[in-house]
Amino acid sequence: MLVGTYEHKMDAKGRIVLPSRFREELGDGAIATIGIDRCVAIYSAEDWENILERLQRLPFSKGKTRDFTRLLLAMAHEVQIDSSGRALIPPHLRNHGDLSQEVSIVGVGDHIELWNKNTWSSYVEEVRNELPEIAEEVEGL
16 A cells, blocks of 8 residues: 655656555556646556556547547656656656655655655645644534
């Protein structure tokens, strides 16, 4: 399971060193795509296949489903993790997540997310302040 938060620097070429625990879970190759909250989501090949299967079950006749599926798949990119543990994040994904130098790498169960460090800090603070209200709305815990 991919959990925890790590802070790393992205180099000028758009490469980021992924934490070793995350590399073990992702394997040598992974799929990166846009995250819903202006971040970059990275899935292992196996978890990406699960996403594809779920997308195929959605009704493509619905406009919002088409929009979501098209964008998620069109922005997807296979990333290789080199022997130094670095993954090259394509420019269009770095742009989507406003990723430059300071990056927070966040484990979210079945995938990891790359966030602009300042955006992540603001997001955590906002959610932390609303946590009691959010917990009231979360069902099934």
